[in-house]
Amino acid sequence: MIDLKLVQKQPEVLAKALADRHSDLCVDQFLELDARRRALLTEVEELKSRRNAASGEVAACKREGRDATTLLQELGTLSERIKALDTETVTAKAAVEEWLMRVPNLPDASVPVGRDESENVEIARHGQPRVFDFPVQEHGELGTALGGLDFVRAARLTGSRFAILQGWAARLDRALVNFFLDQHTRHADYQEVCPPYMVNRSSMTGTGQLPKFEEDLFKLSDWDYYLIPTAEVPLTNLHASEVLNEADLPRGYCAATPCFRSEAGSAGKDTRGLIRMHQFTKVEMVRFAHPDDSFNQLEIMTGHARRLLELLELPYRVITLCTGDMGFGAAKTYDIEVWLPAQNTYREISSCSNCTDFQARRADIRYKPKGGKSGFVHTLNGSGLPTGRAMAAILENGQQKDGSIVLPVALRPYLGGLEVIEPC
């Protein structure tokens, strides 16, 4: 949620941000809603002030044994008017809140303004895409031929956009999880967490999935619980309604969890392979930062994700998402894209965002400086990394003419020293 004060005091700033994001929300319309809310509040508060004063008098009368009949009659009417006005005020407040909940975060000044993904800006590149002297195969074919992936049975078992990993693939998935978590906990400052994979409505609202993006989620039918689309949700909500000590910032958490996404609206996209699944495993990084430090922390966290790709010997590039392509809660996002030879292009494998105080305000996550006034922390999240897309990249980039896969050196200790995945 953005700051109501900011909308009131500098509506033009929000209007510009909304225009940059190509949102159709109307600021002027909102200001009218808010003006109405404030007018009602002023009116009802004045009445309440009178009621409080008169109630005090009633108490005094009772104490001194005086008659309070006239006062009580007057108070009766007053209370009825207050009750009616209160109802209106609640409605007006709800309208304001509902609108605010649908407003995306303000893009940071450093974010390029643009319409869609075509206007994202590449800022770094690492590694050279390998030159192949044989026709490259895509990872789905490779993995299936090597006996590790089974999309046919998965479709029968459940449906489309599911995969079965077996044998070396199941083990590789587990190896990637362990490798990523070890890096984050041993070579960075993240604390490992195993959170619930279902969360309640309030948590989903806290991180911004609700109320706007309900159709992207899987919801349980008899419970008001949702399957998490990313560990960002439980990790960020870890400190919901809490006040952290300023000295505890920055603080990082990581978790490997399954992620569940309905992929509504992406019918026909990435229908082959592991790129777009209803269920996938991802290691997520979340950081809580001091507002003055959060953009620095974004660079640090993006570095953590990049390092994983470097250790896996995978070529990648980093892009800054433009205003039109950025997610709802982000003020700034770096996408890391890994080279996929079969698609002859870079594909997103990690998204690292600074959500500034947007989620913190929704989830009520504050920090308190020693002796100072508390404020909202800044929250950051980044993938580090999803195992499915990582596996896809490893298979495609490591493929040999005979269909075998040479594994990255850093991963071999996690696979009992295995160097090459051979055809069965």
Place this chain on the structure above:
RNA sequence: GGAGGGGUAGCGAAGCGGCCGUAACGCGCUCGACUCGAAAUCGAGUUACCGGUGAUGAGCCGGUACGUGGGUUCGAAUCCCACCCCCUCCGCCA
């Protein structure tokens, strides 16, 4: 699922219809005194949010908040109802 206990400021905890929400008491935190300095001790201060005013500051005025939502009442932390969460015991269970 059954029985009981509980949810009050950063934390612990008292209050159980108006004199108790700038919320007793304790801890913590801030400032001061004592001290060469520190500890100990002593003193003072320290809830959040919303509205009005003001400069998006300070201050002042007002309102709201005792798990959440309703109800009773002129008035609710306090009484009633529903729900959520935590603890203890019983049942069931990987």
